[in-house]
Amino acid sequence: MNGNELLPPLWLSLKVSVTASILVAIIGIIAAHFMTRRAFRGKSAVETVFMLPLVLPPTVVGFILLVALGRRSWIGRSYEWLFNQPIVFSWTAAVIAAVIVAFPLVYQTMKVGFLTIDKSLVEAARSAGADERQVMRYITLPLAKHSLLTAFVLGFARSLGEFGATLMLAGNIPGKTQTVPTAIYVAVDSGHTAMAWTWTICIVLFSFLLLLFTGRKMEQ
Template structure:
């Protein structure tokens, strides 16, 4: 049976749009959180880090249920958002962005934190001793040195957002042409027995995720021939 291209492309474009936006949000929040935690110790840091990492171990349906309570039409956040944008948050593609951002955040945070931890504090101290301000140290020393880890953090966050299913289906639903992403579309196709379409979506998301991770690995571990002697 030939595959309907319009039916095939709709979830693909929506998944890419959601993954790109949520990947950027998770990257910004994850890097800021990692920088905050790494910069100096404070009371309650372990508890805060545990909260940050919870979405990594909780079942996605639990995350989706909690997000549904937080952004549903009965919550003050949901009512405020509906008043501002004249539509509810739940069962919209924006809800998919929220779900994907939350589940991608721990991976970004952990990768960024690891990158900051590998930086020699003496290098930042040397820059300060030469008269550099904190902003100059951050943008000219810290971020460049942590660059490979931060690039990996973005790739992991984007890839995780692209494959999000459980939390998304809880808060955004599975509405074709509106909130149906590739993972939820695959579920629907398999459930209805349309294995040809399911294989097409599966192949697309596997290939895209593979290329993303491959690019991230090449950046982190360049070929030996390209390294300096």
């Protein structure tokens, strides 16, 4: 195996995972903060929708995304009109798939982190004249920093290992949408076991180092 075969899937996987984990962390923080601070009718139904990608088969999630974002949908047509390219079978599609499947883990982690914060501290800050943005910046996020770190790592790891939804929405185009999980699948299917092992070892080693770093940060 040469670098021309090994590096593109690794680079694309890292690019997709970093982008998706940043996006899903932002979305997850906003959603978790809103859901822990607000009570409204249908809240349990909304949370159930949030958690659905965690229990649905990834291929089902991918099919739903394909229908919602494909060229026949108004979202897909609007995107193609604006950017002169379709959403599906692009690295953007891989990011979207990763964000959707990682969201439940990030949301639930941040929700638990926010619920553990002493409400009296938040109320004291509000009484002192702090608005919601200041409360979030100076009280909520600093106190939930361990949950934030955990959520980011879980989002990254879930994005890095995503296969089914990515394959359905982004396909498996070498050099364009082929991530490490899809590359491993193709390598095994075509009998290139050595290639599959190389990618597997790279992902396992990278994930191990990431979890080790996170564990040490949590202990500090």
